Amino acid sequence: MSSDKFDILIDEFPEETALVRRLRELIARALATPGRKEFSPTRLYDELHPTNYRIMIRVLSSASEKGLLHKHIRVESSSGKGGIGDFNSLIDVPPRLYDSRIGRDVEVMQDQLEMIYSIER
Numbered sequence: 001m002s003s004d005k006f007d008i009l010i011d012e013f014p015e016e017t018a019l020v021r022r023l024r025e026l027i028a029r030a031l032a033t034p035g036r037k038e039f040s041p042t043r044l045y046d047e048l049h050p051t052n053y054r055i056m057i058r059v060l061s062s063a064s065e066k067g068l069l070h071k072h073i074r075v076e077s078s079s080g081k082g083g084i085g086d087f088n089s090l091i092d093v094p095p096r097l098y099d100s101r102i103g104r105d106v107e108v109m110q111d112q113l114e115m116i117y118s119i120e121r
Contacts, residue, residue: 005066013059015051020059022048027068030119037119044117060117070118075108077101086116 009020026047030037039047041057050056064071073093075085079101087093093113099106 005063005068008066009059009062009068012062013055016055016059019048019050019056023059023063023068027119039117039119041115041117064117070120072116072118074114074116076112076114078106078109078112083114 006020006024009023010017013020026044041053041060044060045053045056048056050059060069061071063069073087073090074083075087075093075097076082077084077099079099081101084099084101085093085097090113093108095108096105097108098104
């Protein structure tokens with residue numbers, strides 16, 4: 001985890017230095033344990049305590065561009081039992097997708113899409 005990238009984030013968002021430091025600590029904790037760690041924006045909001053949601057999303061997007069986080073779109077099953085596909089962007093999400101949780105193709109609806117940020121070891 002490059003300290004330089006966090007310094008660049010602080011330079012980019014000087015008014016959010018505390019948020020960037022909390023993000024650095026969260027990533028460090030995630031990297032200290034095996035496996036992939038995933039966070040929804042809501043969970044990150046609870047963990048990072050930003051001044052506002054919109055600024056947090058801007059900081060997270062910049063952190064993703066710098067390779068500190070991986071951002072992707074998850075299609076959730078209509079059964080409510082988990083994800084059925086992860087995609088790099090909204091453009092990559094197909095209009096129909098096989099839902100292995102219910103055993104059939106489904107039309108992907110907007111309410112099934114969730115932004116996920118992950119930290120990979």
